[in-house]
Amino acid sequence: MKTKILFALLGVLVAGTGARAQYRTVIDNEVGSVFQSPPTGVSWSAYGAVDGSPQTLDPAALRILLTKFDKFAPAEDTQVRGFPYSALRTYEAQEIAAGKAPIFITATYLGKQRPVLFSWSLGLVGGKPTAASSNWQHAVNVGDSRFIHFWINRYVQPMMQKYQGLSPFGPNLWFQLDEAAFNLHLFGVLDDNNNFVAGVPWDSPFPQSEAQYESGIETFFNQVKALAPDILTMPNIGGMATPSNFPNMFASVPGGLSENFMSWYPSPSAYNRNIWYTQGFSYFSWLGSQGRTVVLRPLIPSNDTNALPTAFVVYSLLKGQNFFFAPGQGSYTLNPAQWEGMKALLGSPTSTLQSSQSISNSSPGYRLFWRNYQGGIVYLNWTGTTQTIALSGAYYNASGSQVTQIQVPDGVGTYVSYSSPAVKVLPPRVSPRYAFPAVGPITVTIEEDTPGTTIHYTTDGSTPTTASPVYTGPFQLLNSAVVHAVGYSGTTASRPSVASYSISSSTLPSVQFTLSSDSGGPAGTYYPVIALSAIPSSPVSITYKVTQANGSTTTGTASFLSETIYSYFPITTSSTGQTTVTISSVNGAVFGSNHTLVYSPE
Helix, strand or coil, X not given: CEEEEECCCCCEECCCCCCCCCCCCCCCCCEEEECCECCCCCCHHHCCEEECCCCCCCCCCEEEEEECCCEECHHHHHCCCCCCHHHHHHHHHHHHHCCCCCCECEEEECCEEEECEEHHHCCCECCECCCCHHHCCEEECCCCHHHHHHHHHXXXXXXXXXXXXXXXXXXXXXXXXXXXXXXXXXXXXXCCCCCEEECCCCCCCCCCCHHHHHHHHHHHHHHHHHHCCCCEEEEEEEEECCHHHHHHHCCCCCEEEECCCCCCCCCCCHHHHXXXXXXXXXXHHHHHHCCCEEEECCXXXXXXXXXXXXXXHHHHHHCCXXXXXXCEECCEECCHHHCHHXXXXXXXXXXXXXEEECCCCCCCCCEEEEEEECCEEEEEECCCCEEEEEEEEEEECCCCCEEEEEEECCCCEEEEECCCCCCCCCCCEEEXXXXXXXXXXXXXXXXXXXXXXXXXXXXXXXXXXXXXXXXXXXXXXXXXXXXXXXXXXXXEECCCEXXXXXXECCCCCEEEECCCEEECCCCCEECCEEEECCECCCCCEEEEEEECCCCCEEEEEEECCCCCCEEECCEECCCCCCEEEEEEEEECCEECCCCEEEEECC
């Protein structure tokens, strides 16, 4: 059955608008990789974000490391970059002995207190676990301040200290928080016969409802941002029991990731349409509207010519300015040449994601989706029937033929363009990209990915023409500017690349602690975070003094990695009193207002 509709902007927004950063603030290269290697003939230098084993990447590329954050297995003690499970158990035992609440969650079932386990880790067959008990993931009270401090100071900050600035990692280190699916029914206990029982109420003082559980997750994210704003997290986003809570829960989260946002393909069920429309599509559109950094991987079936174009359309429907596209097949990513032509043709979005309800099926996920771009329109058909879309004006289909209408089968994505896709010039890449103000001068570099092109650029915010200056090499900016760059191959122009720079008039940035006081977590190693008011134009270092409650003092130094505003250093805290940390001298910056931090034990 086919249904004919006339395209019009009749849809509703899938995600709220919210604040949107104006320009891309991470590397221009949108090619990503999640746990996969490049195909033959493609080097790691072609990637802008890689989740997995470290590789020799562009210095501005994102390195993403797999981590856990709300449930842990004993086996992680011996894994590379694994969570210190035994150390947390030891700390918990000390807290219980001191009359304080436990950290690992328990639930009482049939009169016996039992550990709460994450069902996905058990390898359940017939309701019984088949995975080794050392791999069973035990739930923790993720909103507990003691745990949050432990997670930061005993897990992630030591990892950052080890890897950040160490080749091939570089400063752009991100942490994938695995299994970010927030539903209490995923947790449960084992009964006396080793059967998994889901939904058993947790013991007090642990969360007693879905709302309290979600509140704990929100507290974790908020506290990590407050205590350690230098830690960049990228949860592997799954479902939520209360999807409307997503903006509140993720308000403090700088990024997100999907290991397969095409899991519904090629024949979406009613359940998948509904769950992806109300959750996945909404989540990632919201992250895009907020300028967050997101990596989306579709797993592409082989021998399916519609799969990659459909995946790119879905990515285009959801994307924000800081997104990465990471299509993979088997153990390899797909060659970027297979989809970068579509990106060059379409350019940047000029509207948010739109949709209209199917006239033949009232279920919420049965919809036609579209989004306007500089160079055309992308469509995804989830109406349940083939759609014939009438077009008003001159359009070209994906094959390059001029058309007045297109037919889109159910479950398929496609696009139309305003110009023939025969010639495509990729937009130039502008670097560096900054999310923060900087102290000038800044040296700007522009590179092209289409051989034989000539780059024209401007620094006054206007769109370049062939009369604009030709880029011949790096140039300096002394004041705030908006750089536009366009590549020309003959008379064919690329879409513009735009980078905005806020350059401080101050000669030196200020440096200060991000907190004036803190408490919580076990005594031992603690990592104070210091911040610059702007990205410096030259190296910055500090000298600090640590004073213990007994009056003993130690000194040390810390420096900032290139093009960063955060730094940190390890100190030893005591369990018997306050520890005071003071910035005593600064090189390459000036003192900010907050150069003393007082840390109290939990």
